[in-house]
Amino acid sequence: MSTKNYFDNTEVAFKLKSDSELERAYFLFKMISKEPLVRMGTAVTKFALNLNLPVEGLIRSTVFDHFCGGVNEKDCMSTVDKLYDVGVYSVLDFSVEGKEEDEQFDATAKKVVELTHFAQNKKAMPFSVFKPTGFGKFDIFQKITEKKSMTAAEEDQWEQIKRRYEEVSKAAHDCNISLLIDAEQSWMQDAADMLCEEMMAKYNREKPVVFNTLQCYRWDRLDYLKKQHEKAKAGGYKLGFKIVRGAYLEKENERAVENGYQTPICASKKETDDNFNAIMHYIMENLEDIHLFVGTHNELSTYLAMDYMEEMGIDKKDRKMWFGQLYGMSDHITFNLGELGYNVSKYIPFGPVKDVMPYLIRRAEENTSVAGQTSRELGLLKKEKVRRKL
Template sequence: MINRSLFENTATAFALKSDSELERAYFLFKMISSQPLVRIGTAATNFALKAKLPVEGLIRSTVFDHFCGGVNEEDCLSVIDKLYTKRVSSVLDYSVEGKEVEEEFDSALEKILKIIKFCDDREAMPIVVFKPTGFGRFLLYQKKTEGQELTSSESEEWNRIVERFDAVCKLAKEKDVEVLIDAEESWMQDAADDLVEDMMRKYNKGKTTVYNTLQCYRWDRLDYLKALHERGKKDGFNVGMKIVRGAYMEKERKRAEDKGYRSPICENKKETDDTFNNTLSYILENLNDISVFIGTHNEASCYLAMELMERYNISKEDNNVWFGQLYGMSDHISYNLAADGYNVAKYIPFGPVKDVMPYLIRRAEENTSVAGQTNRELTLLKTERKRRKL
């Protein structure tokens, strides 16, 4: 029987936090719980950075250090080592966004290759991650997704994207590191899906190296997975899938409304939760052919995964099942799962402070819009403060 009160253990959840770090976390989530404060803080931070005011130190000592591992790989090492003392692995996430030119894509490729080599002799880092648009222009993926013909120069540009994907997956296979490839907006995703499937076909023979991402707030994703699974069985490759709920809901709905097509997003939260849980169930029923990284901060989905693993006699240490949460969030899930013997990894964003700000702002806005998440964090932090005082 699984322990249904596992996530209530705050002593395990916050064991790595000093009293001052616990107070900082409480202060940050208290701030994030207020929409007006998030709006004002976001505007003020953006202004200060653009005006080159000396605020990086303040950002670094508060929100940055809570949600990020450091400004570069080496800077993250102390965090990585600390987490691994509690059996929690790390996924370094180079969180610099919105690049547009070839030099920047080549630079992103070099960064990911460097991280794979960095992972090679570190047991605490079995996984790397990148975004498709880190390696090529969004509009090119969109054009491919929409079935438009590429010009000769665009075809050459697309070939360079394929080469970047291949270089990462090839090195990862050689170094026995797993690669998670993020999902993005639906109107560019088909091109990314096809490219990731090509990488799976090439590098997922015998052991799963390459993982695509399913955003389960899309109602069509389970059908996509089932069709991919059939192709994998037919062609002899394993499917790797990270499953998440999704990150672009407002943008997706607005575009569908503006352009007059059916929104790809589930109608409500319950439908999204059902899609996520049904997708999770399908994968765990087919673990011989599919490996999964369960990216969720939802306790009910984690308990469901634990129940299904027990039902299907899946070992907690089976490398085909990983749980993942973001650094600085849901420690009550990550550390308690790890203490109970499951494979757990934290996504650890890193990068120069000013470049990582869009990521940090999105985190703050997401936490504000999911009130239950922030309230749960605050309740657990309060409980741990009280426990330590006693």
């Protein structure tokens, strides 16, 4: 494991932050570190937004502007350009969640297609992204996963979801842009995987265009990956995977207990870490067949990937291998990787303030539940504040 402390360089990590942005980040992570405050804050925010109280300005100037690029893609462009200037790419993520109407699903798919065409002429944006439930109702994915019978109307909705997947995958293929498809809860994921596999078989002929996401807190994902690899070799196409630890830990475990089945989640944080690293290693050994996007805020896994690259003779600029972190988090990893010359990107959520709130609330809750993440952010922000004073 690398002994060099690349990620301790706060001057590089926060070089794009003004003093006031640094203060805001410090204030936000201080708030997020207190679980009761997060619970209270999210409840009050949901309440205020549901009543249409005039809180958007306040949200915008604090949590929204820290974790999001803007309300539309035009808003995000100055951020995208600034990041690119310091060697960091952008993945624009239209983070509108929890919609239920066909028109809204169509609008989201259309937005992803537009962004993909836009990215075609923008070197700073090599990826497009979407979330399965941005394209259709959760219930439909769940029914397909659980192999339940559906009404004619539901069958039609499933066909519409397939059409949206097809439109977006074709656009990515035609524009030579990689398409990252997020993963969600296990009880709907088989259906999402199935659609993603179909798109890979169709559009990943010459190289990986469509990427699925492996949530490595699921103990079954390494087996799933190996089976997909065999299938792809037999079918003559390539694979792309984004690997993450996973974002629905509590929900997954609670549901397993409630419904009396074995939880799909690893028994401990250590098992999750080991699983993540094993999956990462397997893909890196098979980069000719599978391209990799390492989505992580974990320093040890990042160092491990850097070590593997060195051992295996993988060039830092090899486009088969990417790193990524969320905008507003783990800048010490992102910007130092960029400075060192690795392919690294920021996932930048955007969208109308009200529509992006479910995403932001999940981020805040996730940060409180990841022990050490928030205190690490706070420590680095504090260190940079001291450095600037001196």
